[in-house]
Amino acid sequence: MNLFWKARKMEALIGKTCMSKQVNFQFLKPGFNTLVVDNRTQGYQKFGVPIGGAMDSVAAEKANWLVGNKSEESLLEITLSGPQIIFKEKSQIALTGADISPEINEKKVEMYETIMVSKGELLTFGKILNGCRAYLSVRGQWIDKNGIKEEGSLLNRLNRIKIKPIQPLTSIRKGERPKIKYNPLVVNVLKGPEYDILPPETINTLFLSKFTLLPDSNRMGYRLIPSLSPIKKSIISSGVVPGTLQITEDGFPILLMKDAPVTGGYTRALNVLSKDLSKLGQLKPGDSLRFVLAGTSRID
Amino acid sequence: MNVKFQTLGDEALLINFEQKIDEQINGQVHLLTQGLEEKRIAGVKYLTPAYCSLVIAFDKKQISFEQLVSLTNSLLDTSNVSTFQLRKLYIPVCYDRLFALDMQEVVSQTKLTASEIVKAHTAHPFKTYMIGFLPGFPYLGKLPKELECVRKANPRLKIPKGAVGLAGLQTGIYPQESPGGWQIIGNTPVDLVGQDGNNSFLFKVGDEISFYSISKSKYESILEGQKNGSFNWKNVYE
Numbered sequence: 001m002n003l004f005w006k007a008r009k010m011e012a013l014i015g016k017t018c019m020s021k022q023v024n025f026q027f028l029k030p031g032f033n034t035l036v037v038d039n040r041t042q043g044y045q046k047f048g049v050p051i052g053g054a055m056d057s058v059a060a061e062k063a064n065w066l067v068g069n070k071s072e073e074s075l076l077e078i079t080l081s082g083p084q085i086i087f088k089e090k091s092q093i094a095l096t097g098a099d100i101s102p103e104i105n106e107k108k109v110e111m112y113e114t115i116m117v118s119k120g121e122l123l124t125f126g127k128i129l130n131g132c133r134a135y136l137s138v139r140g141q142w143i144d145k146n147g148i149k150e151e152g153s154l155l156n157r158l159n160r161i162k163i164k165p166i167q168p169l170t171s172i173r174k175g176e177r178p179k180i181k182y183n184p185l186v187v188n189v190l191k192g193p194e195y196d197i198l199p200p201e202t203i204n205t206l207f208l209s210k211f212t213l214l215p216d217s218n219r220m221g222y223r224l225i226p227s228l229s230p231i232k233k234s235i236i237s238s239g240v241v242p243g244t245l246q247i248t249e250d251g252f253p254i255l256l257m258k259d260a261p262v263t264g265g266y267t268r269a270l271n272v273l274s275k276d277l278s279k280l281g282q283l284k285p286g287d288s289l290r291f292v293l294a295g296t297s298r299i300d
Numbered sequence: 301m302n303v304k305f306q307t308l309g310d311e312a313l314l315i316n317f318e319q320k321i322d323e324q325i326n327g328q329v330h331l332l333t334q335g336l337e338e339k340r341i342a343g344v345k346y347l348t349p350a351y352c353s354l355v356i357a358f359d360k361k362q363i364s365f366e367q368l369v370s371l372t373n374s375l376l377d378t379s380n381v382s383t384f385q386l387r388k389l390y391i392p393v394c395y396d397r398l399f400a401l402d403m404q405e406v407v408s409q410t411k412l413t414a415s416e417i418v419k420a421h422t423a424h425p426f427k428t429y430m431i432g433f434l435p436g437f438p439y440l441g442k443l444p445k446e447l448e449c450v451r452k453a454n455p456r457l458k459i460p461k462g463a464v465g466l467a468g469l470q471t472g473i474y475p476q477e478s479p480g481g482w483q484i485i486g487n488t489p490v491d492l493v494g495q496d497g498n499n500s501f502l503f504k505v506g507d508e509i510s511f512y513s514i515s516k517s518k519y520e521s522i523l524e525g526q527k528n529g530s531f532n533w534k535n536v537y538e
Binding site for chain 2 (some may be wrong): 048237
């Protein structure tokens with residue numbers, strides 16, 4: 001889905017950084033799925049561009065705060081297995097979200113606080129201890145603002161990232177580390193636009209079952225089991241948002257995430273409340289969740 | 301006007317018009333979209349117009365569901381929304397066998413010959429009802445009834461960039477290589493995204509699109525022209 005943007009973005013990064021001396025860090029290994037993300041909304045959704053952005057936006061914002069960057073600054077989203085990164089300049093960095101046993105020059109580093117990194121130091125990751133996605137922020141202004149979708153680029157070995165330095169923070173910041181071990185995750189939802197056409201047994205299953213993420217769950221959406229009764233009715237393609245739970249005609253529930261298409265034709269059964277959306281970003285295939293109806297469908 | 305407001309979570313508002321695929325209703329969706337865009341409402345993150353609905357995603361710290369409903373109602377009530385700008389675009393398509401991957405299937409579904417299919421596809425302009433599925437993918441309609449055909453039972457894993465397809469009473473163009481289930485009858489050499497070196501999109505909702513048939517050699521020359529910058533984009537607009 002996002003390969004198009006990924007390809008464009010990689011060209012942009014490589015093109016620009018090779019010409020420049022100010023390379024801040026370089027990848028020795030890319031990791032399983034390491035992306036540049038940000039929390040900007042650029043309003044291209046009417047052209048069919050997915051919303052994108054950090055899956056756990058709360059952790060991403062925290063990482064930027066820890067290094068004194070603006071909350072919408074770019075940063076890395078690291079999924080399940082970490083990259084190896086060599087720092088080419090003295091930097092201030094921070095790690096939040098999933099604990100993937102980060103080390104600098106083979107020494108364990110703390111998450112949720114500002115870390116000083118010297119020139120030439122190597123950041124590596126190990127075993128994943130909790131969650132699914134970690135965020136790595138680096139103080140400064142990330143270059144390459146021209147892309148329509150600055151975020152979403154899958155990183156490759158030998159990619160380098162250039163960051164315009166700004167005055168370093170004079171003191172270390174620390175943040176409270178949220179608990180991200182939950183099984184199942186309880187997710188508050190509102191009724192979706194087509195909730196009223198759902199048969200009673202589907203509604204029962206939705207709120208009484210524990211749903212588990214199937215292996216092909218990703219940034220586009222989480223495929224869940226158990227499946228529900230088939231729904232013969234489809235709708236005329238209409239808008240969806242991250243957190244929309246769709247039920248396909250065959251009865252498969254799909255929970256849409258940040259890289260989902262912006263429109264869809266399946267029944268929109270539920271919508272996750274915005275406060276719970278970022279927690280979903282820490283689920284990995286095999287993890288489970290439960291839906292709880294949050295009051296009425298009116299909102300505060 | 302008769303619209304229905306619903307929540308799509310706590311940070312998006314769904315506005316449903318009468319639920320059918322109809323040019324007039326779709327026109328209302330786009331008028332409202334344009335009216336909301338012109339207002340530049342603080343807290344509105346993005347708009348997703350579709351056939352007969354509009355989603356407004358918002359930041360609830362800045363604006364409420366109720367405020368958006370009343371803003372929308374006032375826009376729907378007033379007739380002074382600026383008139384919708386109609387753009388006409390002309391898109392070259394090569395319907396050669398090389399590109400028309402599903403022509404045989406379309407022939408057997410429609411009982412028309414390949415040349416009748418091309419003729420019907422190029423005879424009248426189509427309206428851009430919505431853009432979605434892939435960045436820049438236009439949903440164009442309605443097809444003349446005789447071209448109606450169902451999607452492929454097994455979607456292709458790879459549909460090439462520029463492929464022009466049919467599905468139901470709609471026709472569309474794949475802006476990039478992608479999996480998909482539409483019946484492919486041709487290919488356009490024209491880039492739908494980033495055509496001028498920027499990140500711009502060729503189509504906007506509401507645009508009127510006319511297809512015209514080109515030869516394989518013309519296809520190649522347009523492709524080449526876009527690469528070396530000699531292609532005249534004016535040809536698309538007039």
